[in-house]
Amino acid sequence: MVKLAIDMMGSDLGPSELAKAVIQYEKENEDVSFLLFGDEKVLTPLFAEDSKRRTEIVNTGKVIPMEIKPLDFLRAKDSSQYQAVNAVKEKKADGIVTAGSTGGFVIGSTILLRNIENVTRAGLCSPFPTSVPGKAAVILDIGANNVNTSEDLYGFAKMGSIYAKEILNMENPSVYTLTNGQEEGKGTDEIVGAYKLMKEKNLPGFKGNCEARESLDGHHDVIVTPGFVGNIYLKAVEGTASMMNDMIKKAFKKSLKTKMGYLLAKEGFKEMKTNMDYRRFGGAIFLGVDGVAVKAHGNSNAYAFYNAIGVADKMVKSDIIKKISEAFHD
Amino acid sequence: MVKLAIDMMGSDLGPSELAKAVIQYEKENEDVSFLLFGDEKVLTPLFAEDSKRRTEIVNTGKVIPMEIKPLDFLRAKDSSQYQAVNAVKEKKADGIVTAGSTGGFVIGSTILLRNIENVTRAGLCSPFPTSVPGKAAVILDIGANNVNTSEDLYGFAKMGSIYAKEILNMENPSVYTLTNGQEEGKGTDEIVGAYKLMKEKNLPGFKGNCEARESLDGHHDVIVTPGFVGNIYLKAVEGTASMMNDMIKKAFKKSLKTKMGYLLAKEGFKEMKTNMDYRRFGGAIFLGVDGVAVKAHGNSNAYAFYNAIGVADKMVKSDIIKKISEAFHD
Numbered sequence: 001m002v003k004l005a006i007d008m009m010g011s012d013l014g015p016s017e018l019a020k021a022v023i024q025y026e027k028e029n030e031d032v033s034f035l036l037f038g039d040e041k042v043l044t045p046l047f048a049e050d051s052k053r054r055t056e057i058v059n060t061g062k063v064i065p066m067e068i069k070p071l072d073f074l075r076a077k078d079s080s081q082y083q084a085v086n087a088v089k090e091k092k093a094d095g096i097v098t099a100g101s102t103g104g105f106v107i108g109s110t111i112l113l114r115n116i117e118n119v120t121r122a123g124l125c126s127p128f129p130t131s132v133p134g135k136a137a138v139i140l141d142i143g144a145n146n147v148n149t150s151e152d153l154y155g156f157a158k159m160g161s162i163y164a165k166e167i168l169n170m171e172n173p174s175v176y177t178l179t180n181g182q183e184e185g186k187g188t189d190e191i192v193g194a195y196k197l198m199k200e201k202n203l204p205g206f207k208g209n210c211e212a213r214e215s216l217d218g219h220h221d222v223i224v225t226p227g228f229v230g231n232i233y234l235k236a237v238e239g240t241a242s243m244m245n246d247m248i249k250k251a252f253k254k255s256l257k258t259k260m261g262y263l264l265a266k267e268g269f270k271e272m273k274t275n276m277d278y279r280r281f282g283g284a285i286f287l288g289v290d291g292v293a294v295k296a297h298g299n300s301n302a303y304a305f306y307n308a309i310g311v312a313d314k315m316v317k318s319d320i321i322k323k324i325s326e327a328f329h330d
Numbered sequence: 331m332v333k334l335a336i337d338m339m340g341s342d343l344g345p346s347e348l349a350k351a352v353i354q355y356e357k358e359n360e361d362v363s364f365l366l367f368g369d370e371k372v373l374t375p376l377f378a379e380d381s382k383r384r385t386e387i388v389n390t391g392k393v394i395p396m397e398i399k400p401l402d403f404l405r406a407k408d409s410s411q412y413q414a415v416n417a418v419k420e421k422k423a424d425g426i427v428t429a430g431s432t433g434g435f436v437i438g439s440t441i442l443l444r445n446i447e448n449v450t451r452a453g454l455c456s457p458f459p460t461s462v463p464g465k466a467a468v469i470l471d472i473g474a475n476n477v478n479t480s481e482d483l484y485g486f487a488k489m490g491s492i493y494a495k496e497i498l499n500m501e502n503p504s505v506y507t508l509t510n511g512q513e514e515g516k517g518t519d520e521i522v523g524a525y526k527l528m529k530e531k532n533l534p535g536f537k538g539n540c541e542a543r544e545s546l547d548g549h550h551d552v553i554v555t556p557g558f559v560g561n562i563y564l565k566a567v568e569g570t571a572s573m574m575n576d577m578i579k580k581a582f583k584k585s586l587k588t589k590m591g592y593l594l595a596k597e598g599f600k601e602m603k604t605n606m607d608y609r610r611f612g613g614a615i616f617l618g619v620d621g622v623a624v625k626a627h628g629n630s631n632a633y634a635f636y637n638a639i640g641v642a643d644k645m646v647k648s649d650i651i652k653k654i655s656e657a658f659h660d
Binding site (some may be wrong): 060067123130131143146147149177178182183187188211212213214215217225228229231232233234235236237239240241242244245246247248250251252253254255257258260262264266267268269271272275276302318321 | 458460517518555576580582585590591593597598601605
């Protein structure tokens with residue numbers, strides 16, 4: 001039986017969307033049970049029906065705000081997020097899923113779960129949609145750290161590859177350093193150093209540098225970057241995609257004629273929408289801490305949160321923490 | 331009379347596209363003349379007709395390759411790019427426009443033209459299309475540097491504002507630091523320091539941090555970033571836009587029905603295409619060196635190169651170098 005700790009609070013669309021996801025996942029997966037952390041007055045009615053069998057509600061106090069400092073997180077011991085992470089630390093659950101504060105999640109996982117031995121820095125890892133339908137690119141760190149060393153990036157490459165293999169079923173994933181040119185020697189010192197390290201240590205699948213422009217062409221499986229740069233990258237991609245989506249909508253709404261055009265063309269755009277929908281990936285994974293920790297998007301609907309739960313479940317079942325630990329003990 | 335030095339070699343589409351741009355610009359602007367650097371056997375036939383009046387061809391040797399090291403650039407004294415930049419240094423021309431190697435352009439401008447006094451680092455500055463049709467966001471540095479100090483970023487903000495005002499006719503442009511969160515204190519040390527500096531010195535228009543996600547919403551005029559991060563940002567935006575354009579084409583080509591949809595909807599998409607077309611901006615400007623230096627896109631067609639010439643012309647006429655110099659002597 002896999003037991004998942006769910007932080008039911010702090011998401012943009014509220015606990016009812018998350019509850020739908022939990023209820024559906026519970027129905028479909030008899031070997032998974034849930035510890036649900038949140039305000040029991042809010043949660044109890046949501047789980048009133050047939051799904052009480054393998055869900056247990058743990059009443060908690062305040063909700064962690066989006067922006068929080070480490071000390072404030074540690075003081076908020078009665079919060080749903082603290083409690084959910086702590087359940088993994090105390091082995092009461094096998095993994096935690098939250099759609100709440102990313103800052104709180106990173107702080108909590110780092111301090112409570114701690115890094116796997118020999119992991120210099122844990123990194124937030126996210127699959128991105130690519131030009132090739134159904135194929136993802138795995139990018140880390142997308143923002144848990146500001147600055148990273150070459151050693152950190154080398155670690156991200158190892159962990160990202162394991163994630164790509166175990167969770168996304170990629171065989172022999174290719175690995176790249178994200179930088180400003182393809183030739184060796186391009187980029188900041190830590191990237192030049194990481195390139196050297198991966199070559200020296202013969203990191204499986206390491207192919208060299210990749211530029212942001214080609215990163216999502218479907219031929220780049222795992223891409224490593226320092227957290228600050230990864231965060232800018234993530235938001236530049238999201239921002240551009242969202243800007244262009246708005247433009248597409250506007251283009252179709254321009255006149256009666258273009259609206260009729262939409263009716264004819266929409267079957268083509270449906271495929272595009274499906275392919276670009278990051279909700280199918282569930283969210284980001286905090287790789288390197290000693291426990292399964294999944295961060296669903298803040299604006300998760302039931303579909304996105306269901307997928308985030310699925311990722312956590314798969315991570316537990318594939319014993320990914322042990323595999324990462326072994327890879328760092330070579 | 332404005333005299334522009336044009337590097338006619340090294341672009342992806344070849345000198346004939348650039349020649350069309352020069353000929354058209356010369357026809358339309360009687361107060362502009364050109365020094366054209368390149369292989370005279372190639373260039374002479376392109377300028378055979380009526381446009382010889384204010385164009386002078388200077389025969390040059392090798393073409394600077396896309397990737398070049400500083401020493402190799404300095405040795406290539408007979409190249410079209412070296413000669414064109416050097417013409418500005420020697421006051422034989424008022425500005426240089428090239429669609430050749432970005433590396434060579436940055437090295438050449440830095441070493442030959444040198445920085446304006448008190449400018450710690452020059453930065454490559456590019457206008458980006460935004461969600462608001464016709465409105466650009468000015469972003470620098472997009473890759474002339476790897477690492478930048480807070481002082482550099484403060485300088486970028488001053489130069490970017492002057493560019494936005496003088497060339498893009500923005501009144502009171504707003505200025506932002508690109509980082510991973512809106513609150514003060516977010517980002518790497520140099521960004522936190524730049525934020526502080528701009529606040530202390532009351533930089534006109536400074537509004538604080540901006541995230542990549544909202545950077546292109548049309549409400550952010552000048553955005554400063556260290557060069558490495560700016561380069562990742564630029565290519566993430568370009569890559570995502572190009573991926574989505576491919577998807578739009580694919581969506582419309584899916585079936586006979588979607589193709590008919592395109593015929594009806596295309597008037598809406600034409601506007602989108604116009605708005606997203608970076609060629610209307612001509613290219614990037616190297617701000618901070620002591621001379622007008624414009625880098626057109628490597629794949630410039632006549633339209634893009636015409637616009638790049640227009641930017642250089644406007645920069646000369648607005649006396650932007652003097653204005654930047656004054657701003658750094660406060």
